Structures are given as C-alpha cells and as structure tokens.
Amino acid sequence: MDVRAQLSMVFHLDKCLGCHTCSVACKNVWTDRRGAEYMWWNNVETKPGTGFPTQWEDQDAYRGGWERTGDSLQLRSTGRARVVANIFHHPHLPTIDDYYEPWTYEYERLFTAPQQDDQPTARPISLITGKPMVPEAGPNWDDDLGGSPVYAEHDPNLAALTEIERRELFAIERLVFFYLPRTCNHCLNPACVAACPSGAIYKRGEDGIVLIDQSRCRGWRSCVAACPYKKSFYNWASGKSEKCILCFPRIESGQAPACFHACPGRVRYLGVLLYDADRIRPAASANAGSLVDAQRSMLLDPFDPAVIAEAARCGIAPSTLDAARRSPVDRFVRQWKLALPLHPEFRTVPMLFYVPPLSPSVAHDGEARVSVKYLTSLFGGGDEAPVRYALRKEAAVRASRRAATVGDVDRATVDRLLSDAECSDAEADAIYRMTTLATAGDRFVVPPTFREQAVEMLHEGGR
Ligand code: SF4
Ligand code: SF4
Numbered sequence: 119m120d121v122r123a124q125l126s127m128v129f130h131l132d133k134c135l136g137c138h139t140c141s142v143a144c145k146n147v148w149t150d151r152r153g154a155e156y157m158w159w160n161n162v163e164t165k166p167g168t169g170f171p172t173q174w175e176d177q178d179a180y181r182g183g184w185e186r187t188g189d190s191l192q193l194r195s196t197g198r199a200r201v202v203a204n205i206f207h208h209p210h211l212p213t214i215d216d217y218y219e220p221w222t223y224e225y226e227r228l229f230t231a232p233q234q235d236d237q238p239t240a241r242p243i244s245l246i247t248g249k250p251m252v253p254e255a256g257p258n259w260d261d262d263l264g265g266s267p268v269y270a271e272h273d274p275n276l277a278a279l280t281e282i283e284r285r286e287l288f289a290i291e292r293l294v295f296f297y298l299p300r301t302c303n304h305c306l307n308p309a310c311v312a313a314c315p316s317g318a319i320y321k322r323g324e325d326g327i328v329l330i331d332q333s334r335c336r337g338w339r340s341c342v343a344a345c346p347y348k349k350s351f352y353n354w355a356s357g358k359s360e361k362c363i364l365c366f367p368r369i370e371s372g373q374a375p376a377c378f379h380a381c382p383g384r385v386r387y388l389g390v391l392l393y394d395a396d397r398i399r400p401a402a403s404a405n406a407g408s409l410v411d412a413q414r415s416m417l418l419d420p421f422d423p424a425v426i427a428e429a430a431r432c433g434i435a436p437s438t439l440d441a442a443r444r445s446p447v448d449r450f451v452r453q454w455k456l457a458l459p460l461h462p463e464f465r466t467v468p469m470l471f472y473v474p475p476l477s478p479s480v481a482h483d484g485e486a487r488v489s490v491k492y493l494t495s496l497f498g499g500g501d502e503a504p505v506r507y508a509l510r511k512e513a514a515v516r517a518s519r520r521a522a523t524v525g526d527v528d529r530a531t532v533d534r535l536l537s538d539a540e541c542s543d544a545e546a547d548a549i550y551r552m553t554t555l556a557t558a559g560d561r562f563v564v565p566p567t568f569r570e571q572a573v574e575m576l577h578e579g580g581r
C-alpha cells in the first residue's frame with residue numbers, strides 16, 4: 119500500500135443557484151489578463167446543455183482522455199506515432215468559436231460622444247481584434263435554456279437515451295434543468311500531464327494539485343487536446359497554457375480557494391482524501407460499468423489503524439491525517455457514497471465529485487426528477503447503481519427532514535426510504551447537517567501541513 123493525500127472537492131448540485139459568483143471570483147483573481155479573456159477556469163453550465171467549450175463531452179470530436187486497448191491505457195489525443203505531427207497541428211483542438219470570441223463594450227463613447235439627438239450606444243468590441251463585432255456565443259450562452267432545441271437537445275449525454283426518453287425529457291410538463299459548476303478535477307491519472315511533451319505539467323506530491331510550470335511550457339497545447347474536461351487553456355498573448363491552480367497560494371495560507379469562498383449557495387466542500395497510489399492504474403483501467411466502484415476502492419479509511427500506520431510509514435504528516443478524519447469530502451465520497459466523479463469513463467480518475475441533483479421532486483418517494491439514464495451518463499460511467507444509490511439516500515434524508523419539520527411524511531415511509539438507502543437516522547442527520555448547517559470551517563478543511571511543506575520547498579528553492 120502506497121498511502122497518499124489528495125486535496126479533493128465535492129460540489130452539491132441540488133444547492134447550486136447558477137449565480138456564477140464562483141466564475142466571476144476566479145476571473146477577477148486569475149484570468150482578468152490579456153490572452154486569458156476567454157478562459158473560465160471555473161464555469162457553470164446549464165444541463166441539459168452543450169457547455170463550455172461547446173459539446174466538450176463529445177470525445178469523438180475532441181478525442182480527450184484515455185482509452186483502454188487490451189491491458190494498456192492510451193491517450194486518445196496522441197500516440198507515439200502522432201506525437202510530433204500533433205505538436206505542429208492538432209486536428210481535434212477546440213477553436214475560439216468552440217469557446218467564444220471575448221468582447222467588451224465601447225464604454226468610452228458613453229462619455230465622449232458629441233451632443234446629438236440620440237443616446238450614444240456602447241457597441242461590442244472584440245477583445246482579440248479590437249474591432250466591432252456581433253457576439254454570437256458566450257461561456258454561459260445557454261444559461262437556463264434547459265429545454266431549448268438549439269442547445270439542450272445537442273447535449274452529448276442525451277445519446278444514452280432512447281428517442282422516447284428524449285421526448286419525455288423535453289415534454290413541457292416534465293422540463294427540468296440543473297447547474298453543473300466545473301473546474302479542473304486535479305485528476306490522479308491526468309491526461310494533461312501525460313500529454314505534455316515539455317514535461318511542464320506536474321502533480322504536487324503533498325496535495326495533488328496539478329500545475330503548469332510557466333517557465334517550461336512551450337505552448338504545444340497538447341494538454342488542451344488531452345484534457346477531456348477542456349480545463350487547460352492556451353493563452354494566445356503569452357504563448358503558454360494555463361489552468362486552475364486550486365488557488366494554491368490561498369491553500370498554503372490555510373484559506374479556501376476563491377471560487378469556494380465566494381459561493382453563496384455553499385455548494386462546495388474541500389478536504390483531504392487518502393488513497394492507495396498502487397491502485398491508480400487498476401482504477402483508471404477498470405471495466406466500463408465498474409469505474410465508480412474501482413475509484414472508490416482506492417480510497418482509504420483515515421480511522422483504520424492499519425491505514426494510519428501505513429500512512430506514517432509513507433510520510434503522511436499527523437496533521438494531514440487529522441484533516442482527512444475531519445474531511446467533508448471523505449464523508450460525502452467514501453463514507454456516505456453520495457458524491458460521484460464526473461465522466462469516470464474518461465479514465466483520468468478525477469478528484470472533484472458531485473452529489474447528483476434530486477431536484478424538486480413531485481412526490482416524497484425518492485423518484486428523481488432528472489432522468490437516471492442522463493445522470494448515469496454524467497456520473498455513473500455506464501453504471502446506474504451508484505447514481506440510484508445516491509439519489510435514494512438523498513430522497514431518504516429529504517423525507518426524514520420533511521417528517522420532522524413539515525409533518526407531511528409519515529414515519530413508516532421515512533423508515534422504508536432510510537432502509538432502502540441503507541441509511542441510519544444518525545447518518546441522515548449528519549448528511550442534513552453537513553448539507554444545510556455546516557460552517558465554513560466544516561466545509562473547508564485545509565491541513566496546515568501543506569503550508570509548512572510549501573515554505574520548506576521555497577527555502578530549498580525547488581518546486
Ligand atoms: Fe489535467 Fe484536465 Fe484532469 Fe485538470 S481536469 S488535471 S487539466 S486532465
Ligand atoms: Fe479559479 Fe481558484 Fe477556483 Fe481554480 S480553485 S477555478 S484557480 S478560483
């Protein structure tokens with residue numbers, strides 16, 4: 119067993135307001151720069167929808183992530199034979215039209231226009247060419263258009279549904295949508311790291327944050343092509359690639375990342391997960407249909423004496439172990455099995471997990487409003503069981519709270535739902551508290567060790 123610690127994340131989708139405060143917080147702190155205008159290291163998509171860049175989930179078009187051939191895993195974007203050719207031209211890279219052409223407005227005209235009969239206007243101006251333009255797309259262009267035939271019906275996840283199921287999903291009386299906030303997943307098997315010909319991308323040993331060394335990046339864009347989540351971006355002004363850095367300067371001073379701190383929905387949780395590095399490869403190359411279970415099986419119990427002893431042998435600091443025991447992510451992912459990885463079939467072993475949306479349900483019997491097949495395409499890697507399990511548990515917790523506060527669900531129904539979800543009263547209460555009452559200190563548990571190690575490395579002059 120090779121015990122490692124990863125700073126991991128959970129986003130609770132039933133709580134997301136779609137307010138984009140997270141995206142704006144990140145933009146203001148990190149990408150309000152020339153060449154980075156079109157980048158949204160954090161973005162929030164409406165689902166069903168096409169997302170940003172458009173249809174990023176369609177790997178037949180973008181060829182991101184890994185594919186399993188026999189016993190080996192290969193990057194879909196490149197192979198030994200294609201690596202040099204792809205350096206100079208990559209046919210599957212997103213174009214600026216797949217993102218959007220960033221623009222501002224001619225605000226100056228509002229102040230400097232000469233006196234005239236009509237009000238002056240502020241025309242949109244391209245931030246790339248500096249010329250007037252007509253905006254035709256944006257990072258959240260399909261915001262709230264969950265039933266739109268232009269956007270929602272082109273969601274790649276709908277391929278998993280039959281024609282009848284699709285029609286049902288878009289029937290006006292059944293229309294439903296939800297928000298999907300996305301950042302880099304700081305994956306355990308990151309395609310971006312493997313694809314970089316310059317060796318400029320690395321995963322920090324102490325906390326698993328994936329970073330691009332700007333001094334080594336040569337702008338080949340292999341990471342942009344290889345990342346199936348399209349969370350590595352090319353800065354056309356600096357000629358280097360950039361991505362979410364999990365706000366590591368804030369982490370190193372014990373603070374939550376900017377987008378986490380800013381989130382008014384309190385959707386986001388941050389904490390340590392312990393895992394067995396020897397199991398990364400089996401988890402990444404598991405059979406389709408057992409990817410979620412394989413990823414879960416590599417997570418280690420920070421309360422288990424054998425794991426504690428092994429963690430000490432592997433150099434995990436006691437403060438990191440303590441943080442793992444208090445980690446809200448460990449609870450949501452490993453203990454409660456409520457949070458699931460996004461598109462595990464991309465085989466990058468993402469370390470950002472989502473509690474799937476139960477959405478406002480019509481009855482208190484646990485039926486999810488969003489099609490389970492659709493949610494399985496997002497979070498199940500082809501296996502409905504973990505998605506159904508999470509939804510059953512969410513429904514049971516909701517019913518038990520309704521019974522306690524509104525009184526319109528009888529105890530027999532609550533007991534049946536809790537039993538179906540393998541959930542005790544105590545666990546339902548703990549889930550309710552973490553979901554609704556948790557303070558910032560409960561939601562963000564950053565071990566102090568990460569700061570100490572960062573300072574040490576700074577003194578050593580290494581990275
Ligand atoms: Fe790399 Fe993409 Fe995974 Fe982030 S999400 S670590 S950019 S492969
Ligand atoms: Fe941006 Fe920091 Fe959030 Fe990453 S963690 S998306 S860098 S604000």
Ligand code: SF4
Nearest residue numbers: 135137138140381383
């Ligand atoms: Fe708003 Fe938080 Fe949802 Fe971002 S994750 S859109 S900040 S509620």
